[in-house]
Amino acid sequence: MIKQQKSLFWLALLICFFVPPVFAATGGVDLAHSFTGYAAIAIFVLAYALVMVEEKIHLRKSKPVLVAAGIIWVLIGWQYVQAGMPAQSEAAFRHTLLEFSELMLFLLVAMTYINALEERRLFDALRSWMVRKGFTYRQLFWLTGCLAFFISPVADNLTTALLMCAVVMKVAEGDKKFINLCCINIVVAANAGGAFSPFGDITSLMVWQAGFLHFAEFFALFIPSLVNFLVPALVMSWFVENRKPSAVLEDVELKRGALRILVLFLLTIATAVTCHAVLHLPPVLGMMTGLGYLQFFGYFLRVSLPGSLARKKALAERAGDEERIRSLGQVVPFDVFSRVARAEWDTLLFFYGVVMCVGGLGFIGYLAMLSDVLYTQWDATSANVVLGLISAVVDNIPVMFAVLTMQPEMSHGHWLLITLTAGVGGSLLSIGSAAGVALMGSARGAYTFIGHLKWAPVIFLGYVASILVHFWINSTSFSVFSAG
Numbered sequence: 361m362i363k364q365q366k367s368l369f370w371l372a373l374l375i376c377f378f379v380p381p382v383f384a385a386t387g388g389v390d391l392a393h394s395f396t397g398y399a400a401i402a403i404f405v406l407a408y409a410l411v412m413v414e415e416k417i418h419l420r421k422s423k424p425v426l427v428a429a430g431i432i433w434v435l436i437g438w439q440y441v442q443a444g445m446p447a448q449s450e451a452a453f454r455h456t457l458l459e460f461s462e463l464m465l466f467l468l469v470a471m472t473y474i475n476a477l478e479e480r481r482l483f484d485a486l487r488s489w490m491v492r493k494g495f496t497y498r499q500l501f502w503l504t505g506c507l508a509f510f511i512s513p514v515a516d517n518l519t520t521a522l523l524m525c526a527v528v529m530k531v532a533e534g535d536k537k538f539i540n541l542c543c544i545n546i547v548v549a550a551n552a553g554g555a556f557s558p559f560g561d562i563t564s565l566m567v568w569q570a571g572f573l574h575f576a577e578f579f580a581l582f583i584p585s586l587v588n589f590l591v592p593a594l595v596m597s598w599f600v601e602n603r604k605p606s607a608v609l610e611d612v613e614l615k616r617g618a619l620r621i622l623v624l625f626l627l628t629i630a631t632a633v634t635c636h637a638v639l640h641l642p643p644v645l646g647m648m649t650g651l652g653y654l655q656f657f658g659y660f661l662r663v664s665l666p667g668s669l670a671r672k673k674a675l676a677e678r679a680g681d682e683e684r685i686r687s688l689g690q691v692v693p694f695d696v697f698s699r700v701a702r703a704e705w706d707t708l709l710f711f712y713g714v715v716m717c718v719g720g721l722g723f724i725g726y727l728a729m730l731s732d733v734l735y736t737q738w739d740a741t742s743a744n745v746v747l748g749l750i751s752a753v754v755d756n757i758p759v760m761f762a763v764l765t766m767q768p769e770m771s772h773g774h775w776l777l778i779t780l781t782a783g784v785g786g787s788l789l790s791i792g793s794a795a796g797v798a799l800m801g802s803a804r805g806a807y808t809f810i811g812h813l814k815w816a817p818v819i820f821l822g823y824v825a826s827i828l829v830h831f832w833i834n835s836t837s838f839s840v841f842s843a844g
Contacts, residue, residue: 389443392725396439400432400724404717408758411710412791422706425713432720449723456719460712462569462644463562466632467708469647470559473625474519476654479694480618487527488612497532498602501542502593504528508549509589513557514629517550518707521795524550525802536806541596543807544815547796548787548822552589555783556581558643559629562711563760563782568636569643570764572775575633580834581780588784588826592818616668617661617694624653661694707794714758722765731766740774745827748781752792756782773830773838780830784823788816 391397407428411421433453440449477483495503504524512520528542554560556578558568567573628650635646721727734743751759760782770778786792790800790812799807831838 389439389445390725391436391439392729394439396435397724397726400435400721401726403428403431404721407713407717412753414797420706422709422713425710425717429713429716429720432717436720436723452719452723453716456716456723459719460715462642463566463715464708464711466565466569466644466647467562467711469628469651470516472651473621473628473654474515476621476694477618477625480615480621481612482614482618482622483523484612485614485618487523487530490527491530494604495531496602496604497538498597498600500528500531501538501545501597501600504542505545505549505589505593508546509553509586512550512553513560514625516559517554517561518794518798520553521546521550521799522802525799525807529803529806538600539803539806540808540811541600541815543799543803544812544819545593545596547790547793547799547812548592548784548819549589550795551784551787551793552585552826555588555780556585561756561783563756564779566757566760566764567775567779572764573772573779575637577772577776577837578779580837581776581830583833584780584826584830585784587829588780588787588822591822591825592815595818595821596815617657620657621654624650624657628653658694665693711757715761718758718761718765722762727762727766730762731768735766735768735770740768740770741777743768744774744778744781747778748785748823749788751782751785752788756786756793771838773834773836776834776837777827777830780826781823784826788819788823789813 391400407424410417410419410424414421433449437446437449437453440446490500490503504527508517508520508524511523515523524546525543528539528546532538532542551561555564558564558575558578564578568575568578628647630646631649632643632646635641636643718727734747747759747763760778763778763782786796790796790807790809796812800809
């Protein structure tokens with residue numbers, strides 16, 4: 361009898377899994393209340409649990425979400441094949457893939473430029489200048505924070521945070537208390553700076569490319585973002601000892617073409633903005649054109665390298681500088697594609713996995729249900745504030761992609777609000793943003809999850825203050841609705 365009951369149970373389970381459920385009113389297959397839908401949620405939750413313990417198990421975050429995305433879409437595809445509607449699931453997958461492809465290519469070009477500037481030692485030169493100036497601890501605290509806030513809108517929050525952390529680690533080696541405070545300040549500043557620029561964070565880039573906000577509209581978040589950074593920084597600065605670290609001398613020479621590559625990067629950004637604002641074409645067109653700028657300049661650097669080396673070697677020989685002559689013999693020609701290879705592929709593949717997972721859950725119908733709860737039963741303000749807090753635990757990429765997939769009817773003010781909260785909400789915990797996770801590895805032992813958590817109440821004050829300031833200075837934007 362028990363054996364028969366078990367057999368009937370597994371038969372029922374197989375029927376739930378493989379037999380398509382009733383058709384929804386829209387003409388699609390209703391998977392939201394089926395075993396397939398529940399399995400998709402369970403797979404995504406399991407994959408994200410593995411992502412959240414990446415530092416403990418040393419499993420790159422891209423691996424679980426890539427597998428989860430594949431399984432979720434296989435389940436969806438199988439059900440639609442059984443229902444005789446494979447074209448619908450195929451079209452949905454292609455649509456989600458197109459959205460990811462535009463963002464991925466955009467990010468790939470930006471990462472290539474940042475890696476090229478790093479290879480040309482521009483960031484090393486900036487770090488060397490800061491170290492040689494002999495700032496006090498308190499001055500260094502404010503300088504690294506302010507630079508993180510103003511560099512991240514262009515160079516992205518992750519790269520900026522790593523650069524500023526390298527400065528702090530160089531100057532205050534061994535002083536764990538100061539390094540922890542500085543790293544917290546850098547994470548908050550980098551995330552806040554990234555929120556008011558389409559280029560500063562993946563989430564703001566997603567909102568811009570989706571067309572919910574125009575390029576110039578993001579700068580309405582400058583003051584709220586600044587408040588988000590300044591409130592916790594002012595409190596933490598009182599706990600920084602006002603003494604001078606021991607002087608550290610470091611002489612860094614820029615490689616040939618460093619400043620010209622920076623100019624090309626700015627020109628690339630201008631091209632992307634023009635394509636989107638004037639020609640109404642996707643910004644990725646401008647970014648890929650900008651990659652062509654860098655390739656042409658890379659060609660110029662390669663063909664002119666022998667002549668440049670000959671001139672520098674002649675000068676070094678006249679000066680009798682043997683070390684300079686030796687270093688010139690080790691110069692490697694600039695290669696654009698080696699910069700592409702150095703892009704953060706784990707981040708890009710993680711981005712793909714998350715977008716495809718969330719896209720699959722959205723196609724099943726769960727995002728429509730979530731949108732009904734958040735933006736119909738609740739008001740948009742409460743929903744956006746809570747989603748910002750959720751992004752401190754769950755990465756802001758799936759949070760923002762879910763909102764964009766829902767496409768709730770919101771004013772420009774509320775689209776700015778979710779851009780702000782998703783961007784800065786991750787600062788509440790060290791695991792809430794890519795910048796925080798990266799610095800836990802870079803400043804291992806000094807900057808920790810618990811060390812950051814102790815200052816979470818102060819960071820939360822900045823979070824609340826930035827929202828209130830946004831409502832105050834951007835009040836008129838809440839009456840203007842986005843066309844989507």
